[in-house]
Amino acid sequence: MSYTVYDFAIIGAGAAGLHLALAMQEDSFFSNKKILILEKEEKNCNDRTWCFWETGKGKWENILRHSWKQGSMFNSREEIPLEMGNYSYKMVRGLDFYKYAIKEIQKSANFHWIKDEVFEVTKGSRVKITGTQGTYEALQVFDSRIQQDFFDTEDKYSRVLQHFKGWFIETETDIFDPEKFTMMDFRKTWENTTSFTYVLPFTKRKALVEFTFFTPELVESEVYESMLREYIEEILKPGKYQITEKEGGVIPMSDYPFHKENDWQVIKIGTAGSWVKPSSGYSFKNAERYSQQLISNIKSNKIPAAGIPNKKFRFYDSLFLEILQNKNYLGKELFSVMYKKNPVWRIFRFLDEETTLKEDIKMMSDFNPRPFIKAMVKVIRR
Numbered sequence: 001m002s003y004t005v006y007d008f009a010i011i012g013a014g015a016a017g018l019h020l021a022l023a024m025q026e027d028s029f030f031s032n033k034k035i036l037i038l039e040k041e042e043k044n045c046n047d048r049t050w051c052f053w054e055t056g057k058g059k060w061e062n063i064l065r066h067s068w069k070q071g072s073m074f075n076s077r078e079e080i081p082l083e084m085g086n087y088s089y090k091m092v093r094g095l096d097f098y099k100y101a102i103k104e105i106q107k108s109a110n111f112h113w114i115k116d117e118v119f120e121v122t123k124g125s126r127v128k129i130t131g132t133q134g135t136y137e138a139l140q141v142f143d144s145r146i147q148q149d150f151f152d153t154e155d156k157y158s159r160v161l162q163h164f165k166g167w168f169i170e171t172e173t174d175i176f177d178p179e180k181f182t183m184m185d186f187r188k189t190w191e192n193t194t195s196f197t198y199v200l201p202f203t204k205r206k207a208l209v210e211f212t213f214f215t216p217e218l219v220e221s222e223v224y225e226s227m228l229r230e231y232i233e234e235i236l237k238p239g240k241y242q243i244t245e246k247e248g249g250v251i252p253m254s255d256y257p258f259h260k261e262n263d264w265q266v267i268k269i270g271t272a273g274s275w276v277k278p279s280s281g282y283s284f285k286n287a288e289r290y291s292q293q294l295i296s297n298i299k300s301n302k303i304p305a306a307g308i309p310n311k312k313f314r315f316y317d318s319l320f321l322e323i324l325q326n327k328n329y330l331g332k333e334l335f336s337v338m339y340k341k342n343p344v345w346r347i348f349r350f351l352d353e354e355t356t357l358k359e360d361i362k363m364m365s366d367f368n369p370r371p372f373i374k375a376m377v378k379v380i381r382r
Helices: 015-026 094-105 221-236 284-299 311-326 328-341 344-351 357-364 369-381
Strands: 005-011 035-039 049-055 064-068 070-074 079-082 087-093 111-115 118-122 127-131 135-143 159-171 180-185 195-201 206-215 241-254 266-268
Touching (some): 005 127, 015 284, 070 328, 206 221, 311 357, 311 369
Parallel strands (some): 005 135, 035 111
Antiparallel strands (some): 070 079, 127 135
16 A cells, blocks of 8 residues: 555546646756656557647647648538648647657656556545555546446436547558548448548558547448448549558547536546547547646646536537437538538637637538427527
């Protein structure tokens, strides 16, 4: 048992936990604080990739796998070019981020990293953290574990899953444009669902091709494999190719109030703290932004999670999720209208929750209002 009382403890060293640890490590306010990181994995393999957009050069330039200044979206009838403006679309491999973050954190002697799996957090005068290897105490705890209540699907909240499988492929001929990515390609979909292919080219012969669903239910593993094969052979038509690596995952997209349990002592982070954008599943830049907000709140002696999430944009997310949950086939039409009527830089600003109410209304006016009105009635009744 450890008898050290830590000022802060971070449970889980994924994107949220490591972004928060880095933000603390970079701020002199925390230089004399004892900070514990508890993580059950070694973090020594590339278990995921993260993509995000931003203007100009950002914090992660030295670990980027690739970036793109051009993009496209395809509906069943046409290609829609993405007007990127000053934005770039960027990709970071999980392993590269872990290596960078761990190296930076190890520079500070006040951080203590322990490999352990936490199964209980108990509040008291201090917070007691019980793991399989030991028991720890801290004054404040940042917990990335999803609460069990979320898995009770009988409540009033919407739940849509972003689930996907991707193949890193290498072709024998030049078929890709490494300067241009495909955000969504709806030319191949699965049985009236919101499903599409996502293509990130790295060279003229190497790319990540990923088949993605936004649906309430998962599908059999063979479905992803079949749709990937069809897309590659019928749309890309590369001739001979080889699969060099595979990835897959499931991201909850929900308006469930993960953050509802936040208080002064235990603060939920990551998916468990409503950090994942419910209508898109993007999380990497949210983790960076929200970590900075936590730091600012702590230094100002505010409730750490104050202002997370943004209520206005969470309402918009709820409307979109309500439609996807109950009329999933409409997703293709909604995304097609959004990308056709708006430059992607405006969509990025909207998804980053930076737009004004006037701009929001302009974007929403492009859609057929009927499904949104029905969704609004249901969401308000909650």
